[in-house]
Amino acid sequence: MNNSLKSELTYKFLIAACLASLVISTFASYFFYNRWSEAEDRYIAIVNQMNLVTRNHNDLKHSFDKVFGDLMIMRDENAKIIVLYAADTTKSSTVRVYWNSSTRETFVDVISLSSPDSTRQFQLWAMVKGQATDAGLFNVNPDAGIQRLKLVMNADAWVVTLEPAGGSTAPTPDQVYLISKL
Numbered sequence: 001m002n003n004s005l006k007s008e009l010t011y012k013f014l015i016a017a018c019l020a021s022l023v024i025s026t027f028a029s030y031f032f033y034n035r036w037s038e039a040e041d042r043y044i045a046i047v048n049q050m051n052l053v054t055r056n057h058n059d060l061k062h063s064f065d066k067v068f069g070d071l072m073i074m075r076d077e078n079a080k081i082i083v084l085y086a087a088d089t090t091k092s093s094t095v096r097v098y099w100n101s102s103t104r105e106t107f108v109d110v111i112s113l114s115s116p117d118s119t120r121q122f123q124l125w126a127m128v129k130g131q132a133t134d135a136g137l138f139n140v141n142p143d144a145g146i147q148r149l150k151l152v153m154n155a156d157a158w159v160v161t162l163e164p165a166g167g168s169t170a171p172t173p174d175q176v177y178l179i180s181k182l
Contacts, residue, residue: 066145067145069146070109070145070146073098073107073146074098074146076098076100078100078101078102078103079098079099079100079107080098080099080100080101081096081097081098082096082097082098082099082158082180083095083096083097083180083181084096084097084158084159084160084178084179084180085178085179085180085181086177086178087176087177087178087179088177092112093112093113093114093177093178094111094112094113094178095108095109095110095111095113095160095178096108096109096111097109097124097135097158097180098146099126099152099155103151104151104152104153105148105151106124106126106135106136106148106149106150106151106152107146107147107148107149108124108136108138108146108147108149109145109146109147110138110139110140110141110142110144110147113140113177113178114140115140115141116140116162118165119164119165120162120163120164120165121137121138121162121163121164121165121166121167122137122138122140122160122161122162122163122177123135123136123137123138123160123161123162123163123167123168123171124136124137124138124149124158124159124160125158125159125160125161125171126152126154126155126157126158127155127156127157127158127159128154128155128156129156132159132170132171133152133153133155134150134167134169135149135150135152135155135158136149136150136167137149137163137166137167157179157180158178158179158180159171159176159178159179159180160176160177160178160179161175161176161177162175162177163175
């Protein structure tokens with residue numbers, strides 16, 4: 001074989017090798033790109049799932065903390081439990097007041113009470129020898145759980161009235177909804 005034929009064959013083999021390398025590298029690039037893309041999609045799905053799990057965990061922890069706090073209020077041996085019933089005996093509204101005479105803390109737990117319109121709020125009053133002391137406003141929302149109200153120094157009885165939004169300085173006598181039974 002002469003040198004020019006040998007040189008021509010060498011170029012043909014080199015061109016064929018380059019084309020084969022190009023085809024192989026293109027296939028490998030496509031294959032690895034697809035694998036990387038699939039891995040990225042799985043990673044995004046896992047991150048989204050972890051975010052959902054984290055949100056659910058935080059919601060559950062918040063609910064647990066609220067329920068645990070409510071349980072500690074109910075289990076406090078110094079807390080007196082006062083049940084308030086509807087002043088109108090044709091209704092079946094009930095609210096529990098937890099009052100700690102040592103710490104003076106007052107809590108309210110709405111058992112059954114219909115929600116007032118947006119212009120009015122329920123207000124708890126501590127009664128001492130016929131005089132009313134504001135114990136605070138509370139929500140009727142069933143998800144509120146036990147609600148902390150104001151400190152109350154002394155109480156012989158408890159009353160809930162329906163007052164204008166923001167509360168009143170004195171109870172409205174014709175708006176008494178709940179009273180404690182002595």
